[in-house]
Amino acid sequence: MRGYDATMATSPIAVPADPAPLAALLEAARAELPGVRLLTDEVDRESYRRDETAYLDAGLPGAVALPGTTADVAGLLRLASRHGVAVVPRGAGTGLSGGAAGIEGALTIALTRMDRILEIDRANLCVVTQPGVINATLKAAAAAEGLFYAPDPASYETCSIGGNLGTNAGGLCCVKYGQTRDAVLGLEVVLADGTVIRTGGRNVKDVAGYSLTHLFVGSQGTLGIITEATLRLRPAPGPRSTLLAFFADLDAAGEAVAGMTAAGLVPVTLELLDRETIAAVEDWHHLGLDTTAEAMLMVESDAPGAGAADEITRAEAACIAAGSHAVVRAADPQEADWLRQARRLALRALERQGTVRLEDVGVPRAAVPALLRAIARIAAAHGVRCATFGHAGDGNLHPNLIFAPDDPAAAELTHRVRDEIFRAALDLGGTVTAEHGIGAARREWLPIQRGDAAVAVMRSIKAALDPLGILNPGRVL
Template identity: 45%
Template sequence: MRALVDDLRRDLPADRLLLDPDLVTGFVHDEAEWAPHGTPCVVVRPRTADEVQAVVLACVRHGVPLVARGAGTGLSGGANAIDGGVVLSTALMTEIREIDPVERLAVVQPGVVNDDLRAACAERDLWYPPDPASAPWSTIGGNVATNAGGICCAKYGVTRDYVLALEVVTGTGELVRLGRRTAKGVAGYDLAGLMVGSEGTLGVVTEVTVRLRPRREPEHTVAGYFSSIVDAGRAVTAVGAAGLTPSALELIDRHCLSAVDRWKNMGLSADADVVLLGRTDAPGAAGEREVEAMLACFEGAGATWAARSTDQEEADALFAARRLAYPALERLGPVLTEDVCVPRAAVPEMLARIEKTAAESDTLIASIAHAGDGNLHPLLITPPGDEDARRRAQAAFDRIIADAIDLGGTVTGEHGVGLLKRDGLRAELGPVVLNLHRAVKDALDPHGILNPGKVFSRAPGAR
């Protein structure tokens, strides 16, 4: 390790390296509860693609694992450090290099914070749609690594739908450009798309070119209160069956509402056990029709109260509660976060199974969801230091994954596999498809240095 650090000191400015254990500690894990992590020998914070390339080449020469890290907001352990390895932080790569209003694209370094890009685009009447709940803190590079989605993805898609091109350092230390700036192009395989969602196992992203949209119309909000989470799930199915594509359709259960109320005193849990929030940004008469149709779906599914919000401040407060749910629940104890996604028609059944799992495992499971595209986030909360509760929660976590697969779903909609979902991924893909993934990994990272042990890749030293 000393030889590796000497090489890095030779190739990089001195301020790029962190060796002080007290400083290194802040880079060893993401927000995934109970995901294991190691202690790296050094944290490197490059500013340029050439510096990233120098780090990768040094790791190749010395056979040392490399973990790329954005803001550390992940929830699967994908950015967790490996003992004796290198953590490459993109925290200093924060340049918005270009916003082109004609081509409707932006070129950014991977450390740019999602909300900072969105704000810069808004100044030019443009919009970058992917909006994970962590948008005020998470980075574009991290969003690319996990193919992040967010509240508006039911209508506008996820990160992969907006990535046009990438600059990447491969596992052999080659600096390459993948994709293109043009609106269309089918020359060769979609290697840029392959990188999106690969969680740092195929390359280290040094630049991202994303497509943009024109600034959209103001949204209209519909809120529905339900006495049963399954009834709220039926409303979600009804919205899809009615042919509606809301710009957002979010679910918050009573546990989340109560936690937000205790923290922020918003008074939401006094009125509802479950809140379903719908939005439409369709213009003019089309928007009015969509609002009325959504209301009819909510009422037909058994809403105890449903109405269009005429107060923008009130509407924004409801969506703020949705974003506050996770940090509010963290105040109660360790939170193990699920991220399963099922077909929209299966949402009621999946919600019912989650409730059954909570009861039978004696585990507090709160639910929030990007319900419009079937992406559910059951949040498993345990009392601090209660090992028996932790074991029950882990069993419930595994059971929820199995139920999602059984209903034709997937183990992760937007958080990634990381360390927490590896068994679930194997169950979902099967051995033949898993070997196809490993063949791609071996081709792009033949030395096995990029984020080993994560997703499906082998642990350091394994064959």
């Protein structure tokens, strides 16, 4: 059997030496897997080249397969193993690490057709779903039953549950409800050789053997393809109370975040926008935000009954104690929805200003002020325009480097600034990626952050589950 060339795994745009294995796979798939839709036209394949990490080089898939069932996925992976063809699992393609970007000549398997919610199980507070369901669709279906699906990436209207599981997505609710991993009870996964396994089910507690569920979540399609998930639902929380606090300096906003954490507040949302981001959002949405402020915090509480107003009052006190010069509460739930939506669109607002390279560093929460200072210092030292927003309550900030679209120095400057920001985050005990993933964009930093011994363990897990190295080669490891 001809395995996938291991040297290809070092480059996100590796070119397979020989197109014959893919041709053989496609011929067999047409004969054996009539339910699989295959795209081979160049125009169709082109639209699967990139995810949202547009600045990364990406390869043109040799073909794209759209399976309709778990059996289709198993059949495709059996053929990929037999013919030694690399496979890129893909959801909605909104990822920000190059994890779903094409590999030249490889097979992209897009799970978008597997888009059915199979069951909402009220008695067990869970939902069984296929991976192609859009996060917002799942939320709406749960809400229609008076239930709540918590994971809430800002891209929730476009990203898929499979992609959320693949990246262990975070978002705007993690302070209180955790990342996607915290909402997963069990998975159905197709392994590289086509074997189908189940890792859990509807049990709230289940400690039989190693936690394979948690191993697959966040593995970015390098260990298996998730074809079904059983996800935790919660009773729907009450309406949210929302606070905006404006600060004359970034440091004070960071201190307010640290103050709220130290005071034991667990708001559902604790987001930060710096001056550049506030201006970009205001320029687009005209919400009346204070564009003279250096920073804004958005705090939301969904505590039951009077608890929400109480939590927001305590958050307000922490903001004022840290130096906030203006605090405003949303007048009603609709205004709160507008504000949340505007925050979700912060990246799009910045993209109207130039080419944006978004990063995803995280630190222990008490170190948020120090990380904010470091980002501002590094950007200023290199003369790079930087807008920072993010999930400050989780210690997760997104510095966005903004360049003119034709700036010839952009690529090199991005690398230098990014490396210094990564180093600063690590020096603060943080991470080079809090929620977007290593993917293809940050691979060289994995051993620096985790150490060679930990990466060797990861490699042995990869080798055990995917001995031919066909699953998303060159991503993560």
